[in-house]
Each structure stands twice: as C-alpha cells, then as structure tokens.
Amino acid sequence: MSDIKVDAVLDITNEVCPMTFVKTKLKLETMEPGQHLEVVLCDGEPLRNVPRSLKEEGHKIVGTKKEGNRFHLIVEKGM
Amino acid sequence: MLDHYIEDEKDKVEVTVPVIGKSAGVLSFNDLKTGGYIKQRQKDKFTVRCMVPGGRLPIKKMKKIAEVAEKYGADYVHISIRQSVEIPYVDYHNFDKVAAELSEADQKVASCGPRVRVPTACSGCEYNPNGLSDTQGLTKLVNDKFFGAECNHKFKTSFSGCPIDCARTSEMDLAFQGAVFPEWEEEKCTGCRICASACQEDAIHDHPETGEPIFYQDKCLYCADCIRACPTEAWVSGKTGHIVRIGGKHGRHPFKGSVVAKFVSDQDVPAIIEKTVEWYNKHGVGKGRIRIGTLLREEGMMQSYMEQMKDVFKDKAVKDPKPPLEINIQE
Numbered sequence: 187m188s189d190i191k192v193d194a195v196l197d198i199t200n201e202v203c204p205m206t207f208v209k210t211k212l213k214l215e216t217m218e219p220g221q222h223l224e225v226v227l228c229d230g231e232p233l234r235n236v237p238r239s240l241k242e243e244g245h246k247i248v249g250t251k252k253e254g255n256r257f258h259l260i261v262e263k264g265m
Numbered sequence: 266m267l268d269h270y271i272e273d274e275k276d277k278v279e280v281t282v283p284v285i286g287k288s289a290g291v292l293s294f295n296d297l298k299t300g301g302y303i304k305q306r307q308k309d310k311f312t313v314r315c316m317v318p319g320g321r322l323p324i325k326k327m328k329k330i331a332e333v334a335e336k337y338g339a340d341y342v343h344i345s346i347r348q349s350v351e352i353p354y355v356d357y358h359n360f361d362k363v364a365a366e367l368s369e370a371d372q373k374v375a376s377c378g379p380r381v382r383v384p385t386a387c388s389g390c391e392y393n394p395n396g397l398s399d400t401q402g403l404t405k406l407v408n409d410k411f412f413g414a415e416c417n418h419k420f421k422t423s424f425s426g427c428p429i430d431c432a433r434t435s436e437m438d439l440a441f442q443g444a445v446f447p448e449w450e451e452e453k454c455t456g457c458r459i460c461a462s463a464c465q466e467d468a469i470h471d472h473p474e475t476g477e478p479i480f481y482q483d484k485c486l487y488c489a490d491c492i493r494a495c496p497t498e499a500w501v502s503g504k505t506g507h508i509v510r511i512g513g514k515h516g517r518h519p520f521k522g523s524v525v526a527k528f529v530s531d532q533d534v535p536a537i538i539e540k541t542v543e544w545y546n547k548h549g550v551g552k553g554r555i556r557i558g559t560l561l562r563e564e565g566m567m568q569s570y571m572e573q574m575k576d577v578f579k580d581k582a583v584k585d586p587k588p589p590l591e592i593n594i595q596e
Contacts, residue, residue, distance in 0.1 A: 215384070222466065229462045230462070233462045233463050233494065234458060234463045234465070234490055234493075234494055236284075237459060237463075237493075237494045237496055238394070238446060238493040238494055241493075241496075242394075246496075247496030247497075248496075250455070250457035250458075250496060251457075252457070252458045252462075252476075257458075257462070
C-alpha cells in the first residue's frame with residue numbers, strides 16, 4: 187500500500203455508525219474520481235459497514251493495512 | 266377490571282358476505298373469526314383483519330383501508346403483531362359493504378383459526394443491506410398457494426432474509442431464514458485481515474504471518490458479512506438458500522423451533538410446506554387442536570417427520586435434529 191500516492195487522509199476512529207460512512211462519503215465528494223483517500227477506522231462495526239458501503243457506491247479499496255485494532259483503507263474514488 | 270363479551274361466543278348473526286369456507290347466511294362468531302371478522306367486546310362490533318402478506322402494503326390498498334376504516338370503523342387502525350392491518354369497530358351489518366369496498370383495491374380479508382396463516386416477513390434482499398433472500402417474493406408465492414389451507418391448529422410461517430432473524434423464524438410452525446455459504450478464493454486474497462475483524466462470530470481467524478483467513482465453519486451463521494467486507498472479492502457467495510425451522514410457537518408456553526434443513530432453495534419451499542402440512546394433518550388426527558411443535562415433541566415424531574421430508578430435503582436435511590424446545594417464560 188506504500189506505493190500508492192494518497193491525496194487526503196480521514197480519521198473516523200472517533201465516529202459511530204452512520205457517521206463513519208457519512209464523513210467518508212462527504213470527504214470523497216470533495217475529491218476527483220481516481221484520487222485516493224486514506225481512511226483510518228476502528229475494528230468491529232465500522233469495519234463491517236464502511237468497506238461494504240464504499241463498494242456499493244462504486245469506490246474501490248486498493249490498499250489496506252492493520253495497525254493494532256485500527257485499519258487503514260486506501261480508497262480510490264469511483265466515477 | 267375484567268369484563269366479558271356482551272354476547273355469548275356461540276351466538277350467531279346473519280351476514281350477507283361469504284367468509285372463508287362458508288357462504289353468506291347465519292354464521293357463528295367462531296365462523297366469522299375464522300374468516301377474519303373478529304368479535305369485539307362491544308355489541309354488534311367486529312374487527313376486520315386485512316391481509317398484508319409480509320407487511321408489504323401497496324399505497325393503493327393503504328388508501329382504501331383508510332377510506333373504509335373512516336367510513337365504517339373508528340378513527341384508527343391497528344397493526345397486528347403478524348403485520349395485518351385491522352379495522353376495529355365495524356358493525357356486522359356493514360360486512361358486505363366493507364368487503365366490497367376493500368375488494369375495489371384488491372384488498373382481501375385475512376383469516377384466523379386452524380389453517381395456514383398469512384406469512385410474515387422482513388423486507389428482504391430487494392433493498393435491505395443485510396438481506397440474503399427474496400423474502401417478499403416467497404411470501405407472495407406461499408400466500409397465494411397456501412393461505413387458508415386447513416390444519417389441526419393454526420400454522421404460522423415466516424421468512425427472514427438473514428440470521429438477524431427479524432421475522433422470528435424460530436418461533437413459527439414452519440419458517441425459512443436466508444443464508445449464504447462463504448467461499449474463499451486464495452488467488453484474490455491480499456491477506457488484509459478485514460474479514461477476520463468483520464466476522465461477528467469468530468468464525469474467521471487471520472493467519473499470524475500471511476493474514477489469510479482460517480475459516481471455522483462450525484461457528485459460521487452464513488450472514489455474508491465477510492463477503493460484503495472483503496475489498497478484493499476473495500470471499501464470494503457459495504451455496505445460498507434457506508435454513509428451515511419447524512415447531513416453534515409463542516403463547517403461554519413457547520417452543521423454540523428446530524433446524525431441520527440447511528440451504529434449501531427457493532424452489533424447494535412450496536414442496537416443503539406441502540409435505541409438512543400433509544404430515545401434520547395425518548399425524549394430528551384425533552388429537553384435537555394440536556400445534557405441530559407439540560406433535561413433534563412426542564416420542565419418535567421427529568424421526569417420522571424427517572422420514573416424510575427426506576425426498577424434499579435430500580442432502581440438505583440436518584442429521585438427527587432435536588425436537589422443538591419448550592421455553593419457560595413464566596418465571
């Protein structure tokens with residue numbers, strides 16, 4: 187995941203559902219298709235819902251990294 | 266304060282509308298109840314139970330029910346525990362008008378009594394993010410084919426789209442819960458460990474070095490969280506279908522239904538209901554109003570049922586299922 191240039195970073199570790207995805211979605215709306223957003227999120231519920239919702243809305247998760255109970259997702263904005 | 270019906274339950278009234286299995290004429294309160302016209306405490310007043318399979322009520326029917334309720338009922342309707350819309354305070358002299366006006370929107374009156382009831386269901390896979398099966402489609406199919414079929418006692422069915430089981434399949438006489446078996450494709454896996462964290466049942470562990478999933482099938486509830494969470498489509502849907510539960514009920518002495526088959530297909534559902542009702546009616550003869558769960562708890566009956574179902578369940582049958590379990594809610 188280190189070889190992908192990240193355009194923005196969003197930390198949602200202090201958010202709860204549904205704000206986890208709402209914040210991610212709002213951030214992605216400010217970006218261009220093809221750009222990369224690094225999302226930092228917690229284990230458990232956010233991890234069950236955020237990747238699923240990203241896929242459903244046509245974005246692509248191109249990289250992942252686990253750090254303790256946190257995950258970093260590199261999201262490529264869809265069209 | 267405890268009070269009683271003004272009239273005796275055995276009383277009869279003359280109605281000009283046919284109810285299930287009976288033509289118009291002098292009908293007892295029990296006949297009327299069977300047909301979905303339920304006697305209230307108040308003299309001459311009945312509650313009319315409108316059929317709403319799976320809780321899906323088209324706007325056209327909803328408007329008609331509102332119109333009829335306003336005209337012949339009170340200033341509210343009641344949503345029953347089984348998703349029917351009930352119109353209280355209807356005078357029996359108006360039954361024919363109520364039935365005729367409801368039928369203008371193709372709204373049918375539901376039933377009560379010893380028969381296959383209108384199925385209940387969650388919203389299903391059409392738009393519910395957790396949904397794994399087409400609960401609404403199956404509800405319609407089952408209601409069209411089996412509604413009103415006579416049994417020894419009430420026979421309740423339901424459809425849940427996933428293991429969260431909002432439609433309470435473990436409390437039904439016979440019910441179906443959507444399930445998906447996850448399959449892992451090694452070449453697509455990047456070892457990101459997301460599936461192991463997403464799984465709520467501890468059925469997926471991540472390999473300490475590679476991050477690849479280690480799957481413990483005995484813990485899996487077939488909810489598909491891993492499939493949805495996987496960024497690279499390494500987890501995919503394998504066999505999909507329904508978990509079948511039988512013999513549950515609520516009431517004063519509830520039973521928890523037993524799982525008797527796993528991953529039966531949509532196409533299997535009508536045959537499962539047909540064969541189950543056939544077995545139920547055959548073995549309940551002479552036993553009065555007996556629920557299928559009570560029957561299945563009798564010695565040897567679980568085996569007899571599984572024998573009846575072997576050609577339908579085939580390799581999807583659960584081996585030696587336990588009888589329904591009585592649950593004490595009184596202490």
